[in-house]
Amino acid sequence: MTAHLTHPADVRGATPVTPELILPGTRPVPTSFVLGAATAAYQIEGARHEDGRRDSIWDTFSHTPGAVVDGDTGDVACDHYHRYAADVALMRSLGLQSYRFSTSWTRVCPDGGPVNAAGLDFYERLVDALLEAGIAPWLTLYHWDLPQALEHRGGWTERSTTDRFVDYALAVHDRLGDRVRTWTTLNEPFCSAFLGYTGGMHAPGRTSPADGLAAAHHLMLAHGKAVQALRDRDPSLELGLTLNFTVADPLDPSDPRDVDGARRVDAQMNRIFLDPIFRGEYPADLLEDVRHLGLEDHIMDGDLAVISTPIDVLGVNYYNGEAIGHEAPAAPLDDSVNGGRETRSPLPAAEHAHRHPRGLPVTDMDWEIQPEGLTRLLVRLHREYAGPAGVALHVTENGAAFDDVADDRGFVQDRDRTAYVRAHLGAVLDAVEQGVPVRGYFYWSLLDNFEWAWGYAKRFGIVRVDYDTQVRTPKASALDYARIIATRQLPPPDAPPTGIETHDDTHDHPSGDTRT
Numbered sequence: 469m470t471a472h473l474t475h476p477a478d479v480r481g482a483t484p485v486t487p488e489l490i491l492p493g494t495r496p497v498p499t500s501f502v503l504g505a506a507t508a509a510y511q512i513e514g515a516r517h518e519d520g521r522r523d524s525i526w527d528t529f530s531h532t533p534g535a536v537v538d539g540d541t542g543d544v545a546c547d548h549y550h551r552y553a554a555d556v557a558l559m560r561s562l563g564l565q566s567y568r569f570s571t572s573w574t575r576v577c578p579d580g581g582p583v584n585a586a587g588l589d590f591y592e593r594l595v596d597a598l599l600e601a602g603i604a605p606w607l608t609l610y611h612w613d614l615p616q617a618l619e620h621r622g623g624w625t626e627r628s629t630t631d632r633f634v635d636y637a638l639a640v641h642d643r644l645g646d647r648v649r650t651w652t653t654l655n656e657p658f659c660s661a662f663l664g665y666t667g668g669m670h671a672p673g674r675t676s677p678a679d680g681l682a683a684a685h686h687l688m689l690a691h692g693k694a695v696q697a698l699r700d701r702d703p704s705l706e707l708g709l710t711l712n713f714t715v716a717d718p719l720d721p722s723d724p725r726d727v728d729g730a731r732r733v734d735a736q737m738n739r740i741f742l743d744p745i746f747r748g749e750y751p752a753d754l755l756e757d758v759r760h761l762g763l764e765d766h767i768m769d770g771d772l773a774v775i776s777t778p779i780d781v782l783g784v785n786y787y788n789g790e791a792i793g794h795e796a797p798a799a800p801l802d803d804s805v806n807g808g809r810e811t812r813s814p815l816p817a818a819e820h821a822h823r824h825p826r827g828l829p830v831t832d833m834d835w836e837i838q839p840e841g842l843t844r845l846l847v848r849l850h851r852e853y854a855g856p857a858g859v860a861l862h863v864t865e866n867g868a869a870f871d872d873v874a875d876d877r878g879f880v881q882d883r884d885r886t887a888y889v890r891a892h893l894g895a896v897l898d899a900v901e902q903g904v905p906v907r908g909y910f911y912w913s914l915l916d917n918f919e920w921a922w923g924y925a926k927r928f929g930i931v932r933v934d935y936d937t938q939v940r941t942p943k944a945s946a947l948d949y950a951r952i953i954a955t956r957q958l959p960p961p962d963a964p965p966t967g968i969e970t971h972d973d974t975h976d977h978p979s980g981d982t983r984t
């Protein structure tokens with residue numbers, strides 16, 4: 469095992485794999501399977517008020533005392549707005565095949581109003597740089613950053629926001645429709661609706677179960693309207709959305725109270741979005757559970773037909789599953805973030821469903837590491853929803869925060885993250901072997917970035933960002949991922965990271981101050 473990745477070209481090129489490089493348990497990654505990484509606008513761009521951008525709900529929220537750990541904001545973040553060219557060069561050096569990013573609504577349509585050409589100029593520069601680098605752009609229109617001006621008018625609880633979203637989607641398409649093939653409307657409407665409007669831990673920080681349900685319905689309606697409008701423009705686009713899923717298992721499968729808790733969690737996180745999209749109806753058990761919360765008051769004639777407009781791709785975000793019991797555990801997993809603000813459970817009607825630790829290893833978020841859950845999830849999604857609709861699956865997010873320790877050159881030997889990525893890629897390959905058409909995987913995230921209510925306290929990147937200097941340094945996991953992409957060989961999770969023995973002569977190549 470003396471692979472030397474001494475130059476970006478070595479990482480990128482199809483390095484021949486010598487027999488001694490193939491460790492026992494190494495698996496081939498199908499050549500058609502796309503490997504990339506993901507980010508989101510507010511988490512990396514910075515440039516808060518530059519070139520006409522106005523505030524989104526995340527600007528307002530992050531500037532609210534007590535909302536974000538350490539009072540962090542996205543004002544500067546990774547300064548990607550100014551450093552995008554170097555960031556694209558970094559992606560190229562790692563050999564990424566695709567890059568999933570989001571556009572900022574309030575950069576493109578400040579305050580949710582007329583189009584700001586300067587905002588679109590930025591995304592045009594970014595997309596052109598990606599195409600020039602041979603990296604396929606995967607565009608998400610909404611990764612949680614609603615223009616604050618629209619929130620003042622009711623935000624996602626207000627039906628007319630869906631029309632403003634279509635205006636925005638078409639404005640982005642006008643500029644980039646000839647260059648971007650894959651368009652996803654929403655990232656994780658569960659989080660937008662229920663962390664934002666019910667749990668209160670995300671922007672806009674409301675704590676109303678009824679508002680969360682109204683927001684969920686309007687988000688889905690906005691998705692359906694945007695798919696129709698984009699499809700009208702160009703039937704050849706690949707259209708869809710990204711949902712975040714859990715795999716809810718009853719703690720005691722023989723206890724009907726635990727079974728009911730797991731059913732509620734599955735209904736309120738997974739099926740509340742899957743059933744309207746793929747079946748044109750809300751699940752009957754969900755409607756029953758939330759009957760007192762007014763969801764049906766928002767469902768107008770024809771809405772479900774719009775929401776179930778056929779899509780081409782379903783983005784799957786998976787971090788972990790959970791065991792659900794009817795009583796609170798003595799020692800709960802603690803991923804709650806609350807700087808003193810009022811918060812509550814994001815689930816609108818699951819008061820007696822509690823997550824129990826299963827003794828699995830956890831990440832720095834206290835999220836359990838459960839790769840087999842991803843296999844089960846993909847198999848289920850394909851069998852019950854995407855398969856019958858002929859919709860392809862892509863893992864659009866999967867990743868882990870760990871308590872990284874950088875050496876004096878900024879290098880992180882993150883064996884934990886390397887093992888995490890390999891284990892989850894293996895779980896995807898397990899699903900593929902069971903006949904599930906999974907077309908690609910995007911690691912979350914390319915860069916350490918603004919992790920919402922956790923601010924900069926949690927690092928998910930395969931590339932370290934020094935927030936004082938903005939220097940980017942690929943971690944061992946990035947070099948390992950680059951190696952997997954270049955060789956199309958997936959080593960077993962516990963085998964030595966391929967980045968380690970190469971780091972002395974490589975870890976500084978794509979780093980350095982990358983200001984453009």
Ligand code: FCB
Binds near residue numbers: 912920
């Ligand atoms: C997902 C979000 C993404 C990031 C990861 C850790 O829910 O889509 O922006 O915060 O979690």
